[in-house]
Amino acid sequence: MLLFAGRPVHAAGMRANRQIIEDVMRWAGERLAEDLSVAAMARRSGYSEAHFSRLFSAVTGESPAGWLTGCRVMRAAERLRSSRTHVLDIALDCGFADVTTFARAFRRRTGLSPSAYRRAMGAGGEYPAGSVREAGTVASPAFCLSALTVDVVDDPTAPAGLWQSVRRYLQDTGLRIDGKDMRQVAFWRGDPQTRYTCAAGFVCGAGEDLPLPFALLRVPAALCRRFVIERPGETLAAAYEAIYGDLLPAAGDRLAADFVIERPRPDGGEGVEILVPIVGTVDGVDR
Structure with a gap:
């Protein structure tokens, strides 16, 4: 028997909860470009938002919001590596509300700005060195x-x-x-x-x-x-x-x-x- 939030939880219950969380993660991963929220993920699970957040953290080791942002950043990084699509378009396509929010989230996760990451990856050609300062x-x-x-x-x-x-x-x-x-x-x-x-x-x-x-x-x-x-x-x-x-x-x-x-x-x-x-x-x- 395991303890979750101070209460005893059977292993079978934990396996069921993990399956629910993994189902929500697959569902959310297919909808990253949408206006997806933790509340919507919780509704998908059938739990309250607070209970879902606790379960999600127990299963994945991070918060639902942090996981969602990380998935969006990973998808954006793939787009930056493989295309010359404008950074704003990539931000919107990956579910970020605006390019400022995207740039900050991307830098926190990767240590680089989106454009610096693109240059470092050599994707689709580089901006000429020193072109703008x-x-x-x-x-x-x-x-x-x-x-x-x-x-x-x-x-x-x-x-x-x-x-x-x-x-x-x-x-x-x-x-x-x-x-x-x-x-x-x-x-x-x-x-x-x-x-x-x-x-x-x-x-x-x-x-x-x-x-x-x-x-x-x-x-x-x-x-x-x-x-x-x-x-x-x-x-x-x-x-x-x-x-x-x-x-x-x-x-x-x-x-x-x-x-x-x-x-x-x-x-x-x-x-x-x-x-x-x-x-x-x-x-x-x-x-």
Whole structure:
């Protein structure tokens, strides 16, 4: 006779409980992408949540919630090794509510961020070494942008074409703009991976007359996480994936706005900076 929670339990009863727990584990393992909870697992077992949790820990040596997270991390690790699927998509497909929760759980279990794990495993190619680096936070002031815009839907070449139009206009008109005043702003509603609007142009005054078809875009002040990309032509898409899929979640940042800014490096160095608005304080005002 064994003791469980201070009460005598026969071996036959323990075997039956183990079978119940193993059945629940098989059932849950087939539903990792769903909104699966410990309460749902307990209902499957026919026990109360508290009694099920005690039985589960006795049989497996860990809590139901810990086991469920571990299974999801293992499945995500397999996806990271075998594909180049976006980290956010893997997180959602494996049952995590968002990429931040996923990144934290993955790091606790493996000691690495999802993107670092993918690079270490050599899955599907690596991000070029040094392609993007985090460079602290910066208060981005409000500014007005004289810009051409385009809606981008599954066409990564659209921003480059937009910049060609801007440069052609400046050349044709002889208008001289300091390179440090050039900006690109991408903004969206909903999922930026599905569709976003790209604006490319130069900083201007709020009351300036704009040439057609340029439009005036007012960009608010924001506290931004600053990233430096030294070879943007080669690595921009991978850099954005690393920023949103790895670096921001690892830092625990929460996004504060539905736009992102690209600008030349103020120090005159090669490459560009990406400014991502995060929750914080700018000029004493919470964002």
